[in-house]
Amino acid sequence: MLRPVPGPAVGRPAGPVAARMRERMERLQPLHRSLTGDGVRESLAVLGESVPLRVRTVPSGARVFDWTVPEEWSVRAAYVADGSGRRVVDVAEHPLHLVGYSTPVRARLGLDELRPHLHSLPEQPDVVPFRTSYYTRDWGFCLRHRDLLALAPGEYDVVVDTTLAPGELTYGEVVVPATGVGPGGRAGQAEVLVTSHVCHPAMANDNLTGLTVAVELAAHVAALPQRRHAYRFLFAPGTLGVLAWLARNPDLVPRVRHALVLTGLGGGGPLVYKQTRHGDRGIDRAVRHVVGRRGGEVRAYSPWGYDERQLNAVGFGVPAGRLTRTPHGEYPEYHTSADDLAFVGDDELVDALEALTEVVDVLEHDAAYTNLAPYGEPQLGPRGLYPATGGRSADEEVMAMLWTLGYSDGATSLLAIAETAGLPFATVRAAAARLAAAGLLAERSR
Amino acid sequence: MLRPVPGPAVGRPAGPVAARMRERMERLQPLHRSLTGDGVRESLAVLGESVPLRVRTVPSGARVFDWTVPEEWSVRAAYVADGSGRRVVDVAEHPLHLVGYSTPVRARLGLDELRPHLHSLPEQPDVVPFRTSYYTRDWGFCLRHRDLLALAPGEYDVVVDTTLAPGELTYGEVVVPATGVGPGGRAGQAEVLVTSHVCHPAMANDNLTGLTVAVELAAHVAALPQRRHAYRFLFAPGTLGVLAWLARNPDLVPRVRHALVLTGLGGGGPLVYKQTRHGDRGIDRAVRHVVGRRGGEVRAYSPWGYDERQLNAVGFGVPAGRLTRTPHGEYPEYHTSADDLAFVGDDELVDALEALTEVVDVLEHDAAYTNLAPYGEPQLGPRGLYPATGGRSADEEVMAMLWTLGYSDGATSLLAIAETAGLPFATVRAAAARLAAAGLLAERSR
């Protein structure tokens, strides 16, 4: 079971939670993550300090559906030195300086020969871009455009001291089991799957924010007294990591009722929810409600982005939405060295975490109820549920009870009622609880 | 059967109808109505002068679903007098001065003790508010805030000379039967239910307007040569009255195909239709069409308002819409002494009545027809249905025939055709009649 955690974020002052999330990001930031390798293992170890994370491995060469797990990549050193021996670009200075999965090189090259291996952003001359070459054997360096322009003609010593050798792909898995709340006290089989990619080096919004928020969310659901769903959190390299989990767990895939990909939760801008491929699944309704009430934005699915495109694939059909703030590619700091710890805000992370706990609340408690006093409006006054003096506008609490009674036909869910009424789910859920306690409402078995 | 009435409103000059509606309101205005009592009985007697109204009673103490019929409330006198004997508030001056269902009191109280029993509107210092305490035994007075502020400290004599004693709840029912127009000349079983609450004292828009318009509508449908539906009008105290009817007539409830609650039809503003809980019933389609073409407004259902919330309850599922002008709570005169006969306009009442007769026309005559010359467009010219010279734009009458022929597939109703064509229902109905007379169209049995 879960080891003790500082406790759920919700209902606690934002300060400690924010500090905890930031401290975790600061420890993760300098680790050299990639698709494989020690950086991923070290990162999983940091995450596992707060939640009972199990490390899973898949050997190099293993087939994962259409893919093959690549060799493991290790970096000892990588730099370019000019004729005077001065290192003009060096991975020791910043992980982004080396193109991910660069093959080993030791050569003296003229600037003309070197140039095709150098990547910069002319329109953002002061930042280092992020590049990888996972599936094509190549090498390269990324540098500030300003520095690239300053390179003098002449000969350069190139050292890429890397290893590509059989090893493994590594990902972390945290499982919070369901509790016995179903009919007969049986634990449900349905799962909620949350994924966050662990392969991006150095950058904070993409994706230290997803990782640190997912850890807090795991702690939150573990602290819930009851859970209708099991919750599974994957901290895995993009694409190949989640595909490996899907390949190894064919029996679990159909149990995933709701899935959510978390990334980019700390930059500016409102929350942005990207719907599942079908756009009408339970996770869509839940997150639309929560994000909509927080002034966030809802977008249609597209087959571009993060692990949602694997989960939503035709062969799996896992209904996976994605929660971010400003999505990838839409802010200038994206995939550059400017996506650093100063770029992400504590308030944004806490707000994202609160939204996610609200989503969990909907997933756990949305249900259809049956009105047990369906012949007209029951008397609320004698049951202590209604203000005594008539003629005044009823307050939101009373209205939530009237909406719930008026629509609880055994088929309409509380979330649907909340949406129709324009009320928060939590208000309608509380009204349903009050009415159920008064014997006016009964939950339909789900 | 119905006794002779002055005849239907439609097609007659607005003057006499408006005068008749106003005269009826003037006679109803001073009667002391409440949930029960003589005021309701006297009001029903006035309404029954124009339509064959039957008075129904339910004894105090009777269970009505979740409710119990309260004791009957009679008021002989009620006032507050100051030390000099001057009555500072007196129900004899205006029915709203006494909180409805106030319990008997005879006491001398200091202003501090009296104060919690006095209700006023600080933001509207010159009007008397309307308050009731039907289900909590209490007493109180309502007065102008200006008068309340003028009360000097000191002792006051309070007299509430009321009786709460076993008696009855009273409501009125008018039934206009269907005529034999169905297949084989049989009268239909389907009913249209119209309700208007009779429990509000003194106020004109809420609800003398609903009562007087409902009476005229009853007279109108009674004068129709044929009726596919029976029409039932209830003049009943809010909530408990309609629930009593529902409780006593379980066999009739499933026959109610369309229901409409009438109130607040005389204030300013456009007609406002509140849809049924489902929002897609026949009454919704009919009233949306009529009110929409008159520039009115359509709103979603909410479980707050008048008797529509009882009728739409999950246990009954009667599709009840509500027609008002500016709805309750949205105009400052609402539930105050400012809602007087000067506040309601004759033109607004006549307009509401006309809209309702159009709704009846849709309910009575909407049907799907089958095109009997379905292979292309039939020749209208030789049948005398078409202008002889081609090349000009056809007028609305011809267009209505073409829309009707073009869509009459035995499933699409005339109202649906009218909506698609953007034409008034009456125009399409007339076109269908002309085409049926020419042998080009036949009504499907409904």
Next chain:
Amino acid sequence: MLRPVPGPAVGRPAGPVAARMRERMERLQPLHRSLTGDGVRESLAVLGESVPLRVRTVPSGARVFDWTVPEEWSVRAAYVADGSGRRVVDVAEHPLHLVGYSTPVRARLGLDELRPHLHSLPEQPDVVPFRTSYYTRDWGFCLRHRDLLALAPGEYDVVVDTTLAPGELTYGEVVVPATGVGPGGRAGQAEVLVTSHVCHPAMANDNLTGLTVAVELAAHVAALPQRRHAYRFLFAPGTLGVLAWLARNPDLVPRVRHALVLTGLGGGGPLVYKQTRHGDRGIDRAVRHVVGRRGGEVRAYSPWGYDERQLNAVGFGVPAGRLTRTPHGEYPEYHTSADDLAFVGDDELVDALEALTEVVDVLEHDAAYTNLAPYGEPQLGPRGLYPATGGRSADEEVMAMLWTLGYSDGATSLLAIAETAGLPFATVRAAAARLAAAGLLAERSR
């Protein structure tokens, strides 16, 4: 089979196609077309020079559903001469001067008697209006309002030297058969029907444009290497012509999967597509996509217009849309002598033809595909389908492949994917072809 034609318009410089379309219109313009007669026969002969057109005839007096084929109308001469013998209006000057189907007259009339037979447009005093009197025996002249005002009182000689005599109604039919592309190489039974009315005299936009574009479209589909559908083009008098085809081909009517009425394609304004009666048929989806991406307009069905109202009639249910530019009655030149060859533009005709070839492309190639590597995203790189260096935005070609893979569940069509993706159908179709060639996708049999 088809005789050699200059080749399909698409992919060729606009110049020759435009010139060919204009030359055809110039030859058609002076012919005296009407519902019947030599003008129609001569026009069909001109059209038949480019495509293998068969002439069909229906004898006068034949019943066509609710209609009867009228007598054939021939004009030898028609004029009005004043007392001095000067012809003030003469059909020899312009075909529109004589009301279509005018009965023979030879009389001397005072201006007062003559006046009801003269038609002009006071608001457009310099143009001659178009009038017919097909089904009411009458005669009349159309003239410029300016000329009508100049007529002096006095006696006029009226000569209408026409014949109404048993003859025939004539229409042209071009059939381009399907090729064997179905399962087992069988040719499909489904047809695409294109109609364009041939009865309007003198006017260019209405309808020389529809005729000349339809001829080019017929040549285009005939040059396609494969056709899933047969394509049938009708060049027929309005209403009666298409009804005659429907009456004579009861077995073919159910095979018409898509129908399109072409007219008014050369005036200004964007393309305007009028949907079928149901609004959700395959032809609607195809043309909405094409016209929408070209900035055109989509309108709802109405039972007014051209042959679409016969085809969409309840008894046939042929899903017929209509493509025009500014629709009939919405431009001042409509049905007047101002609708001449200068009013129509070459670029507009070529643009309309291109849009129609795109529609044909959708009708021929839209299908649902099944993703053969459905477990996550397949590797595009090793198959040469993907840019080698990651981290950059994928281009439209890659996105089209991802959309196609992501949605190809064996039920979602390429057109639906294109609409969801906001991509042109052609781009998605090309992506599907590339993926199918790589073994990643297979077309479901349709």
